Amino acid sequence: MTYEATNNVILPEVRCEGVPLPQPPTHTFSANMTYANTEITAAVENISDISYLAPGGLNICPNLIDQAYFEDLVRDLGLTKEKAEILCSRLKNRNLIKADVKVTSPRKRHADLESYFKKSEELVYYCSIEEVLKYLKLPLDSSAWRLFIDSSKHSLKAVLLHNGNQHPSIPVAYSTKKEETYANISNLLNKIEYYKYKWEVCADFKMIAILTGMQTGYAKYMCFLCKWDSRATSSHYHIKYFEERKENIIGDLNVIHESLVPKDKVILPPLHIKLGVVKNFIKSLNTQGYAFKRIQTIFPRLSAAKLKEDKIRFAC
Template identity: 55%
Template sequence: MNHDPAEWRLFIDSSKRSLKAILLHNGNKYSSVPVGHSVHLTENYENMKILLNAIKYSEYQWEICGDLKVVGILLGMQKGFTKYCCFLCLWDSRATKEHYVKTDWPVREHFLPGKKSISHEPLVLPEKIILPPLHIKLGLMKNFVKALNKDGQAFLYLRQEFPTLSDAKVKEGIFIGPQIKAMLKDEVFLTKMTPVESEAWNAFKTICENFLGNKKDPNYKELVSNLLSSY
């Protein structure tokens, strides 16, 4: 296919029953182009390797976007709740007392099998990975809801607004994009929060509108810093 690889990004999505790859134009000038799909290959390292070979990834070297599970597989990381589960830094999932307290973690410089939760050779270069804003938003929403007082008005209001969601999903903060969008517009939800909760929610809302949306505020670094402080 004749194209400039720098103008396109490869989106990979996987599940227990399928695997697909789609080329997305960076400026959305052109329609998306499906380049790979299988209802037999599941989400694992070997199948991801087959997919990349089939679409000749080594020849085009597109930037890649996908959820954290896909990113982990592409970079040869161990599955499950591992000690070093971040591909960007050596954030320690076991050091719970330092979460949201320690802000500077060592940068992950190497992807060596057998070390720092790496089990295979990376299939792509780490610098080719970009994270979709939606998945960042889903993660932030999840952390916000999990930190809510389960007997507080804000959490009870969430359960009331989403009666079809199971209690387990609400408690774990598992929401989809449209549901988060609806809550961001819900002014009543804000009135149900404590001052600490409302500060965190407003910071999250600001990030969604000025960094994870269609525009990026020139002052985005400060907005991110405020979000981390409020969380």
């Protein structure tokens, strides 16, 4: 093997008896060094008079952080307002950030969109969604968006999601006082002018039941597409096709209200369907087997009474 001769390394040698150990070099580096065929003089009277001494002897001024870069840095690091203020203060002490950079500027980003909001009956919503889409420079075609409605213990919200997820979501209604009821959802749809745009709607099964005028809870006929009988447990895994529900008649087959959304505008959430399939799969497992006991360790709140009830229901 042939090694290239260089000045700053010692070539490997074969060690054997009678060969003395190599000695390290004794020369030292001088103040004048050659780098990239350029002479660099290290004698500088006042180091504060220059910024940076780059390879090649070029003076490069520091690139101070501006407002846009600082906001991106805070967002990427996921800093809170308090920590962002500390970071800005430390950078200013080191003269690494421009003097006009402020931490409080992101708190006023909603000012441009504030005029598009209205508040009525504890519900905050967009009064003109078309104007908002124009301001955000997003497509106005209603077929490019779908409406997602959901609620939790603390809030009720409606969000526009882009079909294809190429654009960010747009919150169109929000409330911390409203509950998930037929009257509140009907009022929400009227406020955001749903019947003008007629977006497709994506929601969980309870919200879909409310939107289609169905009775919520453990109803006998809870499906808005067919006449599936939830009480007929003996035929759930034997009958594959049930009679289609062609029309919603109030007072018949657990229909208690007029439908708020056309049936063909409802999108079934695939996540809930997958969770339902997995639930039935878990019910069929042996409760004394390793797989089932492993699931119990992952979900410790799954009580024995609940497991026994579901197991009996599945066996029926």
